[in-house]
Amino acid sequence: MIDLLPLLDWTDFVYFATPTFLLLVVSVVSALMSKRSLAIVAGALAVVVFAFFIGGMWHSLQRPPLRTMGETRLWYSFFVIIAGLIVFVRWRYKWILSFSGLLSTVFMIINIAKPEIHSKTMMPALESPFFVPHVISYIFAYSMLAAALIMGIYIIYNRRKNSSIEIDKMIHIADNLVYTGMSFLMIGLLLGAVWAKIAWGTYWGWDPKETWAAITMLSYLLYIHHRVYCPKRFEVSFLLLIISFLFLQICWYGVNYLPSAQNSSIHMYGM
Amino acid sequence: MWGKKWGWFESVAIVAGLGMVGVVLQLSVGAIPHNAFVSPVNIVGGSVLVAIIILCFTILYKYNKKTPLAFFAGGKATLSSMAALLLVLVLMGFTKQIPVSMGIELTHPIHRIGLSHILSTWYFLILYLYLLFVLGFVIINRVIRIKANLRDIAFVMNHIGLFITLFFGMLASADLQRYRMHTDTESDYPEWRGIDNITGQVVDLPIAIDLLSFDIDEYPPKLMIIDNNSGKPLPLQRAESLSLEAVPTEGMIDGWQIKVKEYLPYSAAVATPDSLVFREFRSLGAVQSAKVDVRLNEDSVLSGWVATGSHIFPYRSLKLTDSVSLVMADPEPKQYSSRVVLYAQNGDTDSATIKVNQPLRYKSWYIYQLNYNREQGRWSTMSEFELVKDNWLWGVYIGFAMLFVGAAMLFMSPLPKPDNEKELKNE
Numbered sequence: 001m002i003d004l005l006p007l008l009d010w011t012d013f014v015y016f017a018t019p020t021f022l023l024l025v026v027s028v029v030s031a032l033m034s035k036r037s038l039a040i041v042a043g044a045l046a047v048v049v050f051a052f053f054i055g056g057m058w059h060s061l062q063r064p065p066l067r068t069m070g071e072t073r074l075w076y077s078f079f080v081i082i083a084g085l086i087v088f089v090r091w092r093y094k095w096i097l098s099f100s101g102l103l104s105t106v107f108m109i110i111n112i113a114k115p116e117i118h119s120k121t122m123m124p125a126l127e128s129p130f131f132v133p134h135v136i137s138y139i140f141a142y143s144m145l146a147a148a149l150i151m152g153i154y155i156i157y158n159r160r161k162n163s164s165i166e167i168d169k170m171i172h173i174a175d176n177l178v179y180t181g182m183s184f185l186m187i188g189l190l191l192g193a194v195w196a197k198i199a200w201g202t203y204w205g206w207d208p209k210e211t212w213a214a215i216t217m218l219s220y221l222l223y224i225h226h227r228v229y230c231p232k233r234f235e236v237s238f239l240l241l242i243i244s245f246l247f248l249q250i251c252w253y254g255v256n257y258l259p260s261a262q263n264s265s266i267h268m269y270g271m
Numbered sequence: 272m273w274g275k276k277w278g279w280f281e282s283v284a285i286v287a288g289l290g291m292v293g294v295v296l297q298l299s300v301g302a303i304p305h306n307a308f309v310s311p312v313n314i315v316g317g318s319v320l321v322a323i324i325i326l327c328f329t330i331l332y333k334y335n336k337k338t339p340l341a342f343f344a345g346g347k348a349t350l351s352s353m354a355a356l357l358l359v360l361v362l363m364g365f366t367k368q369i370p371v372s373m374g375i376e377l378t379h380p381i382h383r384i385g386l387s388h389i390l391s392t393w394y395f396l397i398l399y400l401y402l403l404f405v406l407g408f409v410i411i412n413r414v415i416r417i418k419a420n421l422r423d424i425a426f427v428m429n430h431i432g433l434f435i436t437l438f439f440g441m442l443a444s445a446d447l448q449r450y451r452m453h454t455d456t457e458s459d460y461p462e463w464r465g466i467d468n469i470t471g472q473v474v475d476l477p478i479a480i481d482l483l484s485f486d487i488d489e490y491p492p493k494l495m496i497i498d499n500n501s502g503k504p505l506p507l508q509r510a511e512s513l514s515l516e517a518v519p520t521e522g523m524i525d526g527w528q529i530k531v532k533e534y535l536p537y538s539a540a541v542a543t544p545d546s547l548v549f550r551e552f553r554s555l556g557a558v559q560s561a562k563v564d565v566r567l568n569e570d571s572v573l574s575g576w577v578a579t580g581s582h583i584f585p586y587r588s589l590k591l592t593d594s595v596s597l598v599m600a601d602p603e604p605k606q607y608s609s610r611v612v613l614y615a616q617n618g619d620t621d622s623a624t625i626k627v628n629q630p631l632r633y634k635s636w637y638i639y640q641l642n643y644n645r646e647q648g649r650w651s652t653m654s655e656f657e658l659v660k661d662n663w664l665w666g667v668y669i670g671f672a673m674l675f676v677g678a679a680m681l682f683m684s685p686l687p688k689p690d691n692e693k694e695l696k697n698e
Contacts, residue, residue, distance in 0.1 A: 124606045127628055175686055202447065202661070206368070215360045218353060225350055
């Protein structure tokens with residue numbers, strides 16, 4: 001088979017991040033200037049360039065690039081662009097690309113400024129078919145929920161303008177993003193649970209990372225149910241959205257720094 | 272309050288009351304011992320819970336007690352029961368958790384109120400049961416008027432799936448048995464004794480394991496530069512290494528140019544009249560070694576051997592200056608596996624290779640590869656297993672399957688659009 005993917009190293013990232021960034025700028029500017037097709041094409045090209053880098057990393061590491069914090073940030077940048085594009089294509093919101101592009105760029109800059117050790121070794125417990133879908137489901141959910149938060153902030157900011165029709169439509173988008181994020185959180189969690197049963201004996205062990213995963217899940221469920229039962233009180237829902245997002249950050253990387261979780265979590269990323 | 276329509280006051284009063292009862296029980300009776308709900312207590316308790324939910328709902332429904340019925344199947348009970356459990360979990364997330372057997376012994380208020388072992392506290396249990404109670408009410412209330420559309424099916428999958436998962440998860444947590452077992456290839460008879468993970472007691476198990484062989488698959492070793500005093504790899508900020516995947520190879524570590532000329536995965540040191548060299552050696556205790564050239568300055572090159580150690584032979588490093596040396600790090604395991612024969616008490620036998628991520632299943636037992644003698648590394652004759660028995664796994668997996676379908680449906684069937692969607696399009 002012809003080898004399509006080059007062997008890429010972390011040092012090559014800047015040569016992919018820069019064109020991705022430039023394409024994102026083109027995409028954002030076109031969207032703001034109402035040139036819809038150009039915005040979508042540029043955004044899709046950015047995704048392709050980024051995917052090419054991830055593929056190359058995967059190829060040269062001989063394992064999925066999902067093990068270290070830096071590697072998960074890579075996927076986050078990638079999925080945030082995709083999440084932004086989906087919202088843009090489906091709901092035609094011009095400015096969403098600016099936010100998703102900015103968020104993705106921030107994570108790319110962190111990865112250029114602070115690359116982390118990316119050795120090829122992977123502990124035996126990670127050698128599993130569940131590894132890739134589990135982490136990708138989670139990172140995709142994280143990006144969706146970040147997009148939902150951006151939406152929520154935008155809604156609260158726009159409330160002052162009192163254009164209620166627009167607001168309803170925007171809340172609807174935020175809800176859809178949370179539902180999508182929630183379903184991927186659930187899928188990621190279930191894959192992780194079944195994997196855990198196969199790898200080390202129980203599907204749920206109340207390890208600090210798992211506890212925070214449960215907290216995050218329950219908190220977003222609270223948002224969803226609050227929206228169902230108290231649809232008129234979006235301010236409260238919005239507060240739940242922010243709190244849930246903070247819990248999510250603790251679950252993703254905050255546990256690494258929590259005193260209560262020191263030396264006791266088996267789910268730490270290689271730092 | 273407590274009038275025709277129960278609202279926020281009543282919902283908060285109920286969870287606060289239940290929480291208080293839990294705290295009082297916690298302070299007076301103490302934490303729930305880990306074996307308090309061992310079968311059949313959990314089966315009876317679980318059945319009683321389901322019976323109470325169905326009975327309460329039926330009575331309230333039949334006698335048309337609309338207020339409590341609408342309350343427990345409604346939004347405020349849902350939100351308050353979730354929020355209460357969330358609060359307890361957040362407390363748990365921020366507090367270091369220790370085993371309940373340890374927590375019971377300690378007298379500091381944090382331990383007495385159970386913050387250090389929340390899963391064994393009465394208030395956690397009571398609020399968990401209350402969530403199940405409300406969830407049960409919500410489910411019955413929806414199921415009796417269910418329609419065959421996508422949203423209702425998604426509702427059933429997500430809510431009943433969650434109920435089943437939480438319900439069987441609770442039963443399982445009381446009955447779960449975990450044992451560690453040490454086996455050795457040099458032992459003359461199969462091992463049947465296990466160490467209970469919770470109590471630390473040695474128990475006779477209904478399963479015996481005979482270890483035939485133990486193998487490790489390792490990553491290629493790495494060369495590193497270390498500080499002679501501290502032993503830490505350099506540069507301190509971000510240690511560099513050179514992997515011996517394909518030899519000969521060369522590379523830079525912490526500014527030193529290193530050329531690897533020869534690599535022997537199985538070798539031992541041989542003394543020659545003027546130095547120590549490594550030669551191929553395929554027997555117990557063999558180490559990995561490499562012959563390297565290190566450029567010291569413009570015109571001098573240091574040549575020598577570095578090697579990992581084993582439980583028999585010491586490791587060998589190459590001193591570059593008074594402060595730094597070149598070493599070969601112990602290779603990291605890629606996979607390890609044990610070839611075993613399993614004997615059950617009833618006469619069943621099975622043979623298999625157990626690997627990390629590839630346990631052996633026998634009835635409701637799972638046998639996991641846990642560890643080996645790390646000092647002996649690839650020459651380990653000892654293999655440690657974990658034996659886990661979970662009688663309720665099937666129930667939890669049914670819940671998982673429903674939740675999985677429910678999550679997929681949630682994603683596939685987006686929320687209905689707001690009513691003013693049409694107006695928007697005309698804009």
